[in-house]
Amino acid sequence: MENNENLKFESLYLKNQICFPTYAVANKILRRYQPLLRELDLTYTQYITMMVMWEKRKVNEKDLVEALYLKANTLTELLKKLKKKGYIDIEKDKEDKRNIVIVLTDKGLALREKAVNIPSCIYQDHWLSDEEFIVFKGLLDKMLKGNW
Amino acid sequence: MENNENLKFESLYLKNQICFPTYAVANKILRRYQPLLRELDLTYTQYITMMVMWEKRKVNEKDLVEALYLKANTLTELLKKLKKKGYIDIEKDKEDKRNIVIVLTDKGLALREKAVNIPSCIYQDHWLSDEEFIVFKGLLDKMLKGNW
DNA sequence: GTTAAATATGTCGCATACGATATAATGTAG
DNA sequence: CTACATTATATCGTATGCGACATATTTAAC
Numbered sequence: 001m002e003n004n005e006n007l008k009f010e011s012l013y014l015k016n017q018i019c020f021p022t023y024a025v026a027n028k029i030l031r032r033y034q035p036l037l038r039e040l041d042l043t044y045t046q047y048i049t050m051m052v053m054w055e056k057r058k059v060n061e062k063d064l065v066e067a068l069y070l071k072a073n074t075l076t077e078l079l080k081k082l083k084k085k086g087y088i089d090i091e092k093d094k095e096d097k098r099n100i101v102i103v104l105t106d107k108g109l110a111l112r113e114k115a116v117n118i119p120s121c122i123y124q125d126h127w128l129s130d131e132e133f134i135v136f137k138g139l140l141d142k143m144l145k146g147n148w
Numbered sequence: 149m150e151n152n153e154n155l156k157f158e159s160l161y162l163k164n165q166i167c168f169p170t171y172a173v174a175n176k177i178l179r180r181y182q183p184l185l186r187e188l189d190l191t192y193t194q195y196i197t198m199m200v201m202w203e204k205r206k207v208n209e210k211d212l213v214e215a216l217y218l219k220a221n222t223l224t225e226l227l228k229k230l231k232k233k234g235y236i237d238i239e240k241d242k243e244d245k246r247n248i249v250i251v252l253t254d255k256g257l258a259l260r261e262k263a264v265n266i267p268s269c270i271y272q273d274h275w276l277s278d279e280e281f282i283v284f285k286g287l288l289d290k291m292l293k294g295n296w
Numbered sequence: 297g298t299t300a301a302a303t304a305t306g307t308c309g310c311a312t313a314c315g316a317t318a319t320a321a322t323g324t325a326g
Numbered sequence: 327c328t329a330c331a332t333t334a335t336a337t338c339g340t341a342t343g344c345g346a347c348a349t350a351t352t353t354a355a356c
Binding site for chain 2: 341
């Protein structure tokens with residue numbers, strides 16, 4: 001009876017989950033970034049938003065939503081904060097007045113010089129081997145693109 | 149010059165990140181659970197907490213912190229809510245009065261019957277093949293156990 | 297044995313993240 | 327060309343998740 005019960009509920013054991021360790025590793029990653037990012041006065045979500053800005057220089061909110069796999073309402077508040085810090089400007093799009101245009105400022109661009117050291121700090125502790133990182137990233141990208 | 153700049157800041161491109169897709173997949177997973185868990189009146193974090201309770205029946209806060217890779221202050225509020233819903237009871241430990249003892253209630257145990265279908269719903273869309281899931285979970289578990 | 301360190305938990309403030317819903321602007325069907 | 331659908335963004339309320347800090351016990355040092 002006890003064995004039957006174990007069998008029936010096996011799928012609910014924490015150790016058998018895929019989603020839970022994904023969630024836990026993501027939390028662990030965020031905790032790891034925090035002290036490094038504090039020196040740039042950025043949170044993690046602000047940091048990945050700036051990554052897009054450093055690369056594209058000029059986007060609208062929809063571009064960010066797609067690049068970051070977030071929802072627009074999550075970004076609205078965050079963009080106001082980045083604007084307040086002077087890293088971006090927010091303008092109305094003349095062409096399509098529904099859009100906003102987010103533009104990297106000089107101060108925002110300058111921040112990249114301080115940010116450039118972060119990736120090597122983050123990855124230096126060898127959580128995984130180089131080969132494992134490649135496999136891991138391949139699986140993640142597949143999951144992100146997947147339609148589920 | 150433009151090429152040099154690309155090279156210098158390559159490590160800051162979103163597409164070269166490992167942490168970002170981990171974070172994005174975790175968000176995607178949480179969004180996927182939400183509608184299913186709403187029927188149980190549980191959030192995702194409450195759900196994984198209940199997983200521990202279904203298995204252990206009786207734990208203290210520290211056990212949960214270790215099992216879920218969260219911080220104690222995150223759990224304090226959450227436990228109050230689970231208590232309010234009647235799924236757990238919270239008592240003082242007589243042996244060591246610093247501890248609290250969290251006990252699964254009958255109502256909490258009964259909830260497991262409704263939860264047992266969730267895992268198959270979640271995993272049915274084949275985000276990855278069975279083999280890929282095994283590899284993925286192996287890497288996640290390694291990262292969780294790693295000391296970084 | 298008294299004091300200091302360690303442990304377990306709680307409080308507070310901040311920054312997400314989301315669904316539901318609202319609003320404004322644009323596209324489109326007939 | 328007008329009503330309706332669609333699109334892009336914003337507002338609101340709820341639930342985390344954390345660091346910093348505070349509190350209450352217990353343990354350990356000497």
